[in-house]
Amino acid sequence: MKKIMLVMMLGMSVTSFSIFDKIKSEIKWKEEEQPRFGEVKVIIKGEPKMRKVIPGKYEIRIYELNYPESLFEKNKFYNEFNQVLKNVDKNKKYSLLLEKRFYDDMKKIEESQLSDEENLLEIPASSLDENQRQELISMSSKLNLTQYLGTDQEFLNRQVYILNQLLNKDGFDENNVYSELDKEFLVSELKEKRKNIVENFRKSNFEYFIKESYKNIDFNKFEDDSIYTFDKDIVISENIEDQAILPEIKENIYLTDFPKDILNKLATNKLKLKRQILLIENNEYQGYTYNEENTVIFINGKKPKYYYGDYKINVIKRKTDVLNLLRLSSNYYVSDFFK
Structure with missing residues (x-):
């Protein structure tokens, strides 16, 4: 009996020591883990220099632009x-920080060179349906037409009027009989x-993030980005943490x-x-953390996190008008610290 007790005590001791060693090794690993920050490019007297990120406080400003609703x-x-x-x-x-509506419009312009609303101006007046005609009337509400009412010419003239407004052109004559060719020249200019x-935006040195509400995200379990592959088997996870967030957007989100839990x-x-x-964006935490390769800011x-x-690194949001950007800037990009 004493031998059995002795063996059990030895076994428990070994187990305790192994658990203790594991905890100690994890603590040591945490202490020895090197910060993931690389060097940051800064401009000193007009010259780019690379500087190591050292312990301290850092503020990264992200500027939110208000994107309007109406065409004009x-x-x-x-x-x-x-x-x-x-x-x-x-x-x-x-x-x-750009609204997703702006991102969607830029993508549309990149594809067809016009936004969805502007595409209405390219449609031949004779092909407009009733809903499109009503939309044109709404868009050109300041135009007081007295001739050609109810005809294709009325809506062609409305299209030409809107195009002139968008291009800041004077000389529109509401009584003129404009042609589809007249309109085509204006559409090409627009x-x-x-x-x-779009070209200037794409080649700019701006870093941008797409703003969206968690409420508008529809997690789709069968998106390619939501599928994990293990060897030759394909596993589709039911867990929310395995779902792709807006997989169609390659830029940062x-x-x-966000739900509190x-x-x-x-x-x-x-x-x-x-x-x-x-x-x-939330009411609870300020700062950053890592979950393996996943960076959460x-x-x-x-609460500081x-x-x-x-390394107390904070991303601070500031709202601003577009032209005011010329008077603003930040010392850092978000990507200077988080890649």
Whole structure:
């Protein structure tokens, strides 16, 4: 009996020591883990220099641009944004927060050189259906037509009027009989302007993030990005952490309205979402953490959350008008620290 007790005690001791060693090794690993930050490019007296990220406080500003709703306000936004893109100091760093509507419009313009609303202006007047005619009337509500009412000519003239407004052209005559060829020249000019904006945007040194509400995300278990492959077997997971967040968007995502339970799991490293970098606006946390290769950046919260306690890196959101960007900048991109 004593031998049995002795063997059991020895076994328990070995188990205890192994658990203790495991805990000790994990603590040691945590202490020895090197910060993931690389060197940051800074501009000193007009010259680019690489600097090591050292312990301290860092503030990264991300500027939110208000994207309007109406066609003419959007046109003003495009013109001002293009002005900024052409005149911005190339040595300044900008991280921009863009509404998903803006992102969708830019993608549409990139594909067809016109936004969805503007595509209505290219349709032959004789091919417009009743809904499209009503939309044109709404878009040209300031136009007081007295001739050609109810005919194709009325709506062709409305299209020409709107195009002139978008191109800041004078000389529109509401009594004139405009042709589809007249309209075609204007459409071509507008397409060239839109193409120029997209090209300037794509080649700019702006870093941008797409803003979307968590409430608008539809997790689709059967998206390719949601499928894990193990050897030759394909496993489709039912867990939310295995679902891809907006897989159709390759750029970085900034989410609002995140559920508190998921937020807390992310903050305590108990959950990993399929996004390499994810910015989350919330009321709880401020800072950043890592879940394996998944980087989560918390914005607007009250509780500090820094994966590396000596590196207090905060992303701060600032709202601004487009033209005001020329007077603003940040010392860092978000990607200077988080890749």
